[in-house]
Amino acid sequence: MTGVPRSGLVRWGSLGAAVLVLVVFLVAQRQSVDVSYGRSPTSSDPVKEGSAGELADVTVPSVEEMTAMVRADAVVRLPGSVARWDEAAVREVIGDARILVAPPGLDEAERKRVRDVEAAEIRVIGTDVTGGGLQATSTGLADWRIRFAQGDVTSLLVTLAAKLNDKPAAEDVDRFRWREPTAAELDPVVADLRAAGVHTGAGATLARVPKSAEAAFPDGALYVALPRQPFGEPVPQYGPALTALFPDRPVVVMYGDWIEYHGPRAEEFADVVGTSFYAQAADRIATYAYPQANVLHAYLNRVTDVRYAGLFDRPLPYLPLDPLRVALPALPWLFAACAVVFLVLSANSVRRGGTARAGTPARLAGLTALAIEVSALSSDPSLVRGMSKLRAAGDALAEDLPDAHVRTLLDDAAAELDTTAKALGRQDYRSDVYLRGRVA
Amino acid sequence: MTWLIWLVAAAVLLAAGFGVAFLPWWRAHDLRKRTTWSRARAAVDSASVSRDACRGAVPEAERLFARAESIAGERGGVKAAGMVADLAERADRLWREARR
Numbered sequence: 001m002t003g004v005p006r007s008g009l010v011r012w013g014s015l016g017a018a019v020l021v022l023v024v025f026l027v028a029q030r031q032s033v034d035v036s037y038g039r040s041p042t043s044s045d046p047v048k049e050g051s052a053g054e055l056a057d058v059t060v061p062s063v064e065e066m067t068a069m070v071r072a073d074a075v076v077r078l079p080g081s082v083a084r085w086d087e088a089a090v091r092e093v094i095g096d097a098r099i100l101v102a103p104p105g106l107d108e109a110e111r112k113r114v115r116d117v118e119a120a121e122i123r124v125i126g127t128d129v130t131g132g133g134l135q136a137t138s139t140g141l142a143d144w145r146i147r148f149a150q151g152d153v154t155s156l157l158v159t160l161a162a163k164l165n166d167k168p169a170a171e172d173v174d175r176f177r178w179r180e181p182t183a184a185e186l187d188p189v190v191a192d193l194r195a196a197g198v199h200t201g202a203g204a205t206l207a208r209v210p211k212s213a214e215a216a217f218p219d220g221a222l223y224v225a226l227p228r229q230p231f232g233e234p235v236p237q238y239g240p241a242l243t244a245l246f247p248d249r250p251v252v253v254m255y256g257d258w259i260e261y262h263g264p265r266a267e268e269f270a271d272v273v274g275t276s277f278y279a280q281a282a283d284r285i286a287t288y289a290y291p292q293a294n295v296l297h298a299y300l301n302r303v304t305d306v307r308y309a310g311l312f313d314r315p316l317p318y319l320p321l322d323p324l325r326v327a328l329p330a331l332p333w334l335f336a337a338c339a340v341v342f343l344v345l346s347a348n349s350v351r352r353g354g355t356a357r358a359g360t361p362a363r364l365a366g367l368t369a370l371a372i373e374v375s376a377l378s379s380d381p382s383l384v385r386g387m388s389k390l391r392a393a394g395d396a397l398a399e400d401l402p403d404a405h406v407r408t409l410l411d412d413a414a415a416e417l418d419t420t421a422k423a424l425g426r427q428d429y430r431s432d433v434y435l436r437g438r439v440a
Numbered sequence: 441m442t443w444l445i446w447l448v449a450a451a452v453l454l455a456a457g458f459g460v461a462f463l464p465w466w467r468a469h470d471l472r473k474r475t476t477w478s479r480a481r482a483a484v485d486s487a488s489v490s491r492d493a494c495r496g497a498v499p500e501a502e503r504l505f506a507r508a509e510s511i512a513g514e515r516g517g518v519k520a521a522g523m524v525a526d527l528a529e530r531a532d533r534l535w536r537e538a539r540r
Contacts, residue, residue, distance in 0.1 A: 018453060025446075332442045336449035343456040350463045381493030381539070385486045392482035396475075405475045409482055 011345035018338035025331045028324055035319075037309055042212070042301040049108065054288030056080065056105025063116045070098045070119040077101045083124045084231035085154040086175070093170065094161040097121040097131075105289030122160060128286040129156040136160040137282075141271065144278040146176040148285060149258035150229045181236035189238060190245060193222045203227030206254065210297035215304040221250035221263070225292050228256030252299075254292055257285045259299045269306055277302040357397075360406050364393055366435045367413055373429070380423050386416030469518075476521035483528035484508060490535035501534035 049055070058080035060066065069076045074096060080103030102114045104126025114123055115130075122131035127147050129136040136156035138144050146152045155172055162169045181189075192199035197220065200206045206225030213221065222242065229235045235255060239262035242251045250263040259277075261270040277299050278285075285295060371387050393409035414431040421429035428434065487505055494501075508527035511520055 015453070018449070022446075022450075329442065332445035332449065336445050336452070339449040339452040339456070343452050346456045346460045350460060381489055384489045384493070388485040388489060389482055392478060392485065395481075396478045399474060399478065401475050401478055402471065405478065409479075412482070412486075 007345055007348065011342055011349070014338040014341040014345070018335050018342065021331050021335045021338065024324075025328070025335070028328055028331075042215075042304055052290060052294050054105060054284070054290045054294070055107050056103060056289035058103040058105060060102055060106065060110050060113055063113050066100065066114070066117045067119045070100055070117055075099045075101070076120070078103060080104075081124070082151040082228065083127050083129075083153045084151050085157050086152075086232075089154055090157045090161070093158050093165070093167070094122070095165070097161065097164075099124065099157075102126075103289070104287060106287075111287075121164070122157065124153060124157075126286045126288065127151055127153050127156075128283065129153055129160055131160050132164045134160060134163060138278075141274055141278070142174045142176065143172075144274075144282055145258050146174070148278075148282075149235060149255035150176070150231050151256070152176075152231055177234035178237040179234035181238055181241055185236055186238070186241055189224055189242070193224070193242070193246070197221075198223045199225070201226040204254070204292060206292040206296065208293065210293050210300060212297050212300040212304065216300035216307070217250050217303070219250075221252055222246060223252050223254075223296070225254045225296075226256075252296070254296060257290070257292070257295050259296065261303075269303075273299070273303050273306050276306070357403060360403055360410065361397060363410055363435070364390065364397065364406075367410060367417065367431060368394075370417055370429065370431060370434045371413075374417065374420055374424070377426075378420055378424050380420045382416045382419035382423065386413045386420065389413035389416060473518050473521065476518050476525065480508075480512060480521045480524040480528065483525045483532065484512060487528040487532035487535065490532045490539070494535045494539050496538055498534050498538045501531040501538070504528075504534070505531040 058078075060078055061069070066076070066078075076099070078101060081101040082104060083101050098120045099122045100114065100117055100120035101124045102111075106114065106125060111125060114125055117123070122129065124130075136153075136159050138147055138156065143155060147156070152175065154175065158170050159172075161167075189199045189201075198206070198209055201224070204225040204227045206223070209223050213223075224238055224242070226238075238253050239251055239260050242253070243249075243262045246263075248264055250261065253260045253262065259274070261273065281295075281298060284290075367386075368390050371383065371390060374383055375387070389409050390413045393406050393413060396406045396409060417429070417431045421427070421431075428437070484505075487508070491501070491505065504527045508524045508531065511527070512524045514520070
């Protein structure tokens with residue numbers, strides 16, 4: 001066979017393939033597909049307390065004064081407080097526990113004063129209900145609606161009281177009631193919407209539509225801001241009435257801090273936006289007295305985020321099939337296979353081969369015979385040296401040492417035996433003559 | 441899992457490469473060592489025969505032979521074996537010349 005033997009070709013080929021696979025794998029690590037659903041243009045800078053107008057112009061008395069008030073009355077309602085509840089339902093669960101109700105929009109020091117009134121088992125700041133180290137939390141859109149639209153914290157109080165008294169929580173009933181708006185209520189709203197697209201009811205704090213509205217509803221929307229609704233009464237439901245009058249226009253209705261969306265795709269994303277917005281912001285909205293414009297601004301930012309998340313009206317970007325991505329999982333196995341092939345073939349090539357012997361054992365045997373024959377006639381030291389060399393050559397053969405070495409030893413032995421023959425004066429005991437004669 | 445395969449395969453490759461490079465070298469080294477020791481043993485045997493055959497004392501040869509035997513007693517690598525062989529051969533030559 002000429003050229004590189006086939007197993008060698010396979011062996012080095014597999015090594016090359018392994019290196020290639022490794023390089024492909026490493027290069028592929030750098031590739032990444034940049035998928036973006038667009039960058040939502042909202043910003044989330046940290047804000048200082050009070051910088052968003054969430055602090056109200058109210059304050060609370062000193063701790064001692066509040067303690068005295070709580071001792072005197074089971075329920076103390078500080079000026080400006082907004083939380084209301086069903087007295088009968090709460091009293092039934094709560095027993096004679098003391099409740100201190102503070103207005104929303106207190107600053108950090110004032111809230112600390114309220115929390116320091118230890119005589120009150122339950123404290124309500126804004127619509128944030130705490131007591132005994134626990135905080136009552138709304139868990140759904142219906143909870144948030146009655147809490148922020150009407151300031152109704154009945155279910156929060158009942159839940160917290162049940163927890164504090166180690167009683168099972170009462171069945172939660174939605175006490176919120178809608179009613180149709182009357183024509184007298186609806187007409188000024190419709191007139192304002194037709195004129196400016198915004199209606200701010202008496203007592204509402206929405207001065208103008210926030211800037212985030214442009215990104216949230218690029219085609220424009222109608223905004224209705226109403227104050228917090230009276231406790232315990234059905235609330236006029238403007239949404240359906242307005243969508244009937246303004247089909248295909250988004251309608252945003254605010255009742256106090258509660259925001260409703262009606263209009264196109266309402267069933268698809270109103271709940272998503274509302275839930276994610278109030279889940280994140282409910283605590284702050286409850287504790288502080290944000291102007292409606294700020295709450296609406298944050299809500300509209302969330303609408304923008306959800307729109308840009310591409311969940312609703314944007315198709316997924318096209319991703320072309322990448323053969324590398326398909327092949328990538330197989331690469332380590334390919335690499336391993338190449339490594340194993342290389343290992344096996346290498347082991348084959350390294351396996352020990354026998355040393356080629358050409359006539360050396362025969363020459364050793366012949367010289368040994370000569371030495372034995374001569375030993376009967378002579379005791380010259382050269383003969384003894386020759387025999388020791390022969391023994392060394394025999395050992396070297398047994399040890400599988402290189403042929404050249406064995407031959408050198410045999411040459412030395414032959415020279416010694418020649419010396420002996422010369423000393424004896426016998427030409428026929430010269431090694432070359434003797435060996436030739438023996439072979440013949 | 442796949443990282444493990446990469447690691448194991450790379451280790452296999454390294455082992456194979458190391459084996460391919462190291463095994464033949466080590467084998468050749470070992471063979472050279474044994475060959476040189478074989479030559480050294482033969483030379484020492486030969487020298488000791490010459491010493492026994494020599495009637496007079498040759499101090500230089502005795503010294504060389506003693507050194508060869510002391511080195512051989514401690515074993516060693518190719519270099520030591522080569523030294524033993526050279527010393528023994530020189531001692532051998534001296535004794536042979538002394539006998540003549």
